[in-house]
Amino acid sequence: MQIEPTAPHNSETDLQRATIKSGGRREHYKRWRRILETVSSFFLGQGALQAVNILLGIFLIRALSVEAYAQYGLAFGFQSTAASLMDLGFASTIIPLVGNRIDDRELVGRYIHAAIRLRTRAFFFLAPFAVAAFVAIAHSHHWSMELQILLIIPVLVALYSSGNVSCHSTPFFLYRRLTQFYSPQTLTGLVRFGIYVVLQFSGWLNAWTAAAFSALNVTFISGVLARKSREWVGRSNADTHSAEREIVHYVMPAMPALIFGALQPQISLFLISIFGQTTSIAQVAALGRIAALFTVLQTFSVVIVEPYIARVSQNRLMGIYLKLIFLACACCIPVVILAFVWPEPILWALGSKYAGIRDVIGWLIFSSCTTYIAVLAWVMNRARKWVFWSGTILEIALILAVQTAFIIFIGVRTTREAVLFSLASSLCLVIAHAYNAVYGFLKGPRSIPPAEEAASPLAF
Numbered sequence: 073m074q075i076e077p078t079a080p081h082n083s084e085t086d087l088q089r090a091t092i093k094s095g096g097r098r099e100h101y102k103r104w105r106r107i108l109e110t111v112s113s114f115f116l117g118q119g120a121l122q123a124v125n126i127l128l129g130i131f132l133i134r135a136l137s138v139e140a141y142a143q144y145g146l147a148f149g150f151q152s153t154a155a156s157l158m159d160l161g162f163a164s165t166i167i168p169l170v171g172n173r174i175d176d177r178e179l180v181g182r183y184i185h186a187a188i189r190l191r192t193r194a195f196f197f198l199a200p201f202a203v204a205a206f207v208a209i210a211h212s213h214h215w216s217m218e219l220q221i222l223l224i225i226p227v228l229v230a231l232y233s234s235g236n237v238s239c240h241s242t243p244f245f246l247y248r249r250l251t252q253f254y255s256p257q258t259l260t261g262l263v264r265f266g267i268y269v270v271l272q273f274s275g276w277l278n279a280w281t282a283a284a285f286s287a288l289n290v291t292f293i294s295g296v297l298a299r300k301s302r303e304w305v306g307r308s309n310a311d312t313h314s315a316e317r318e319i320v321h322y323v324m325p326a327m328p329a330l331i332f333g334a335l336q337p338q339i340s341l342f343l344i345s346i347f348g349q350t351t352s353i354a355q356v357a358a359l360g361r362i363a364a365l366f367t368v369l370q371t372f373s374v375v376i377v378e379p380y381i382a383r384v385s386q387n388r389l390m391g392i393y394l395k396l397i398f399l400a401c402a403c404c405i406p407v408v409i410l411a412f413v414w415p416e417p418i419l420w421a422l423g424s425k426y427a428g429i430r431d432v433i434g435w436l437i438f439s440s441c442t443t444y445i446a447v448l449a450w451v452m453n454r455a456r457k458w459v460f461w462s463g464t465i466l467e468i469a470l471i472l473a474v475q476t477a478f479i480i481f482i483g484v485r486t487t488r489e490a491v492l493f494s495l496a497s498s499l500c501l502v503i504a505h506a507y508n509a510v511y512g513f514l515k516g517p518r519s520i521p522p523a524e525e526a527a528s529p530l531a532f
Contacts, residue, residue: 110248114376117254122368124261129361131265132282134423135272138354143215143279145357147223148286150209154202154227155234158194161323161330162187163238164374167246168455169322172383174246181305184239186315191235199228222280226287233287236294243301245375256296264289322459329464329504355429355487358422359436366440369400373451381455390513393452400448404441411437432491439495446501449509458512467504474500 133141166183173179203224210220244253264285271277323330377396384392411418412434419430453459474496478484484493 110250111376113248113250114372117250117258118368118371118375120258121254121261122365124258124265126361126365128261128265128268129364130421131268133358133361133426135268135277136279136282138425140279141357142354143210143219143223144282145354145360146209147206147227147279147283149357149360150202150206151227151230151234154198154231157202157331158198158231159191159235159238159330160194161326162190162194162319163235163242164454165319165322166239166242167378168382168457169318170246170382177305180243180246182312182315183319184242184301184305186312186319187239188236189312190316190319191239192232195232195235199231202231203228219280223283226280226283230287230290233291233294236298237290240294240297240301243304244297245379247304249300249304250375252300253297257293260289260292322457325461325464326454326459327464329467355426356490358426359429359432359487359491362418362422362433363436363440363443366444369444370447373448377448378451378455381452389456393509396448396452397445400445404445408434408438408441429487432488435488435491435495439491439498442495442498442502446498446505449502449505453505453508453512456512458508460508460511460515463504463508463511466507467501470504471497471500 132144136144166180166187169183170176170180206224206227207220210223241253244250267285268277268282271281381389381392415430415433418433419427422429475493478493478496482489482492484490
């Protein structure tokens, strides 16, 4: 009987396998280290910026009279809404369109320049309508023409500069330069707080001076971010028209919902401005500053979640998507319960002038958490190019139906009604974005033609 020879032990092969395994562990460790560093940078940077913004907001709520804060709050809310209307989703398309091509910095630069051109064009087209709308609302409250002019000028300055801020922020998110993104904003916020304190002691702090220094802050930040972002993106002088057409083609199905959705965060404030009293305007505006606390989570979705979801493989997508939604819900539930049971810290922050809104704090936090979950779903949907006409139609139709029924049967004349109105709208957003997610998982991403093939009358 012949015995087959045994293969000799190959120590070199074993060594190679051990080296590969060790290298895999090192790469896994480095990957998790990069993730933790990015998340830590975000929470430190965004946390510091959010703390400064809270400090500014609470200071103005306490320092300004109810009437003055109503004027400032309306101007600030109007500015936020108009900025969203003028952006039309142009800046938010850059990360999904770049996808996993972040190493092509010339491409990133072209998309940024194209988005800026589109945003600037939208500003000059929509600015006259914004002025007319603001003057109409201010006139209904019998504010003087001088005050209206002093408020609308800072609003227009901030609107123009905010477009550059949103577009030039993208490279900081793509290349994880979060420290450079947050540091100048935090420092200028502290400087603005110091200016407000000086203005208060000198007797010059009022609605229009607060709005003016806020606009100057946005303008300064836009210049800083533009200068820093040029270090990481291409400076190609190539024609951006094809990139503009691609951006418009991508965002077109979502554009009606974006325009409609831009009104939603402040629509309760506008309705109170029309049907309610000046005191209610101030209360709703003050509650809006509390709701702004949740922007840290919404910003986390844009800065951290969206670039990650845009690059994740298809076979891992569903598990990650559901885990993120579940984690968001798990974090929000105890916050909502605490707000209903113990609203005193928020009431203390707002001051004694707003003691009458204790019963709406819980509903406000519930509405803010619902909006955050809807935003998280929307950010993940657009990262995967799940932007469909059917989802847009569903979102607009559902929200219009619910809001119309609410206005007819309940009304929006008090602060409590305004908060419940926002909650009903937020629930509609969750339903609409859940539909888009299900449709996207079943159908896959919408096909976007190459830039040279995309065509739209809006890009010229």
